Amino acid sequence: MRNQHAYSIKVYLRKGFIILFLSTMAPQFVPCFPSISLPMDIPTLEGHFRFEAIDHAARDFGNQYQFHPLAVLYPESVADIAKTIEYIWQMGPSSDLTVAARGCGHSLQGQAQTHRGIVIDMGSLRAQPMQVVHDGEFAPYVDVSGGEMWINILQETLKYGLAPKSWTDYLHLSIGGTLSNAGVSGQAFRHGPQISNVHQLEVVTGKGEILSCSEKQNAELFHSVLGGLGQFGIITRARISLERAPTRVKWIRVLYSEFDAFVGEQEHLISAKTTFDYIEGFVIINRTGLLNNWRSSFNPQDPVQAGQFSSEGKTLYCLEVAKYFKPEEADLAEQETKDLLLQLSYIPSTLFIAEVSYVDFLERVYISELKLRSKGLWEVPHPWLNLLIPKSKIHRFAKQVFGNILKNTSNGPILIYPVNREK
Numbered sequence: 001m002r003n004q005h006a007y008s009i010k011v012y013l014r015k016g017f018i019i020l021f022l023s024t025m026a027p028q029f030v031p032c033f034p035s036i037s038l039p040m041d042i043p044t045l046e047g048h049f050r051f052e053a054i055d056h057a058a059r060d061f062g063n064q065y066q067f068h069p070l071a072v073l074y075p076e077s078v079a080d081i082a083k084t085i086e087y088i089w090q091m092g093p094s095s096d097l098t099v100a101a102r103g104c105g106h107s108l109q110g111q112a113q114t115h116r117g118i119v120i121d122m123g124s125l126r127a128q129p130m131q132v133v134h135d136g137e138f139a140p141y142v143d144v145s146g147g148e149m150w151i152n153i154l155q156e157t158l159k160y161g162l163a164p165k166s167w168t169d170y171l172h173l174s175i176g177g178t179l180s181n182a183g184v185s186g187q188a189f190r191h192g193p194q195i196s197n198v199h200q201l202e203v204v205t206g207k208g209e210i211l212s213c214s215e216k217q218n219a220e221l222f223h224s225v226l227g228g229l230g231q232f233g234i235i236t237r238a239r240i241s242l243e244r245a246p247t248r249v250k251w252i253r254v255l256y257s258e259f260d261a262f263v264g265e266q267e268h269l270i271s272a273k274t275t276f277d278y279i280e281g282f283v284i285i286n287r288t289g290l291l292n293n294w295r296s297s298f299n300p301q302d303p304v305q306a307g308q309f310s311s312e313g314k315t316l317y318c319l320e321v322a323k324y325f326k327p328e329e330a331d332l333a334e335q336e337t338k339d340l341l342l343q344l345s346y347i348p349s350t351l352f353i354a355e356v357s358y359v360d361f362l363e364r365v366y367i368s369e370l371k372l373r374s375k376g377l378w379e380v381p382h383p384w385l386n387l388l389i390p391k392s393k394i395h396r397f398a399k400q401v402f403g404n405i406l407k408n409t410s411n412g413p414i415l416i417y418p419v420n421r422e423k
């Protein structure tokens with residue numbers, strides 16, 4: 001990995017470590033304004049606009065900003081979106097009317113909102129069928145609507161024994177929402193982020209044209225829209241690359257007391273030829289005493305009761321890895337897991353292994369969501385921060401930040417894992 005600065009999320013992704021600070025804090029709301037009306041000659045659509053009872057479109061997962069729209073469009077077709085955008089385009093530069101696509105609204109800072117503009121509810125297009133193609137001359141893929149959720153794609157493709165290759169930690173997000181960012185998780189070291197696993201897009205441009213784009217066709221549009229933060233067009237359909245789906249997962253967590261060993265072994269694992277299928281990690285700061293609950297969200301059904309481990313108040317680093325397999329590959333997966341663990345220098349008493357289904361593994365954050373919702377702790381402010389740090393700066397960064405600037409992690413996890421530059 002080279003040590004050079006970069007200025008877009010796609011370029012940053014090729015540089016080093018991804019760090020996510022996940023926390024909570026008091027809300028900070030932007031004042032709302034009384035609504036005004038759209039001009040009366042709005043286009044005739046298959047779907048409809050709604051002007052009232054649309055407060056939900058002024059909220060997101062970050063729960064810190066509220067920008068109240070003038071209207072929400074519930075499209076029934078891609079043509080509805082195209083007509084609406086063409087109409088706004090024709091209003092000319094003197095118009096202040098803005099548009100935001102909204103997938104699942106899990107943004108952090110109002111990115112899917114628009115102040116007195118039009119929010120396009122992409123979920124309305126979910127009724128459009130997904131098409132899994134798996135027996136032609138091409139590698140398997142699925143064609144899906146831009147408003148479709150990743151969890152639904154997983155459920156549909158599993159019917160064919162297939163699944164997307166690259167995920168986010170949480171699947172109740174839309175295709176358009178994650179492809180407008182990047183879509184990074186513990187599989188990105190091997191497959192790249194989700195935006196590297198897209199063959200083709202259908203996009204409604206800022207002028208209201210409906211265009212197909214790919215590496216070969218309208219390539220500039222393709223590369224602008226992927227990771228384009230919703231600023232270069234609206235993704236109405238995407239063709240996502242698939243692979244044979246595993247059915248079972250060995251899910252492993254181990255602790256380190258030294259950052260250098262933790263991060264060195266993460267880097268070793270993402271570079272090794274035979275390695276795990278998912279590699280992440282997180283930081284545990286200033287949790288004094290017994291650390292039994294460091295794995296509490298691991299798997300609620302897991303019967304294993306591992307021994308107790310005392311942190312003595314030190315900052316600890318948890319490596320989280322997973323090995324995927326099918327039942328007939330169980331022995332090989334077992335052997336490869338043992339061999340890989342033998343290469344690592346974690347604190348031996350902290351090894352914790354669970355075996356779960358592939359779906360349960362991918363739905364791990366949703367299981368946490370249900371728990372947090374039951375305690376009223378899901379719809380709270382989330383001032384999350386994502387950083388990409390070059391490899392050359394990661395040790396200095398860790399020394400300054402973990403346990404020095406940050407004094408504890410009780411308000412939310414800090415995820416940290418390396419990604420391969422060439423992916």
Ligand SMILES: Cc1cc2nc3c(=O)[nH]c(=O)nc-3n(C[C@H](O)[C@H](O)[C@H](O)COP(=O)(O)OP(=O)(O)OC[C@H]3O[C@@H](n4cnc5c(N)ncnc54)[C@H](O)[C@@H]3O)c2cc1C
Pocket residue numbers: 060061100101102103104105106107108111112113122146147167168169170173174175176177178180181182183184185229230231233234235236365
């Ligand atoms: C619990 C949780 C866990 C997460 N884990 C991860 C993770 O592991 N890895 C990761 O990379 N991210 C992760 N995220 C972040 C998530 O990927 C982004 O917030 C993503 O944008 C959310 O998708 P959404 O459908 O809710 O998007 P929205 O919030 O609806 O929209 C996000 C942005 O995309 C634009 N947009 C939405 N749909 C379209 C479209 N069809 N065409 C063009 N632009 C569009 C919006 O205008 C907005 O700018 C996580 C978020 C949450 C809440």
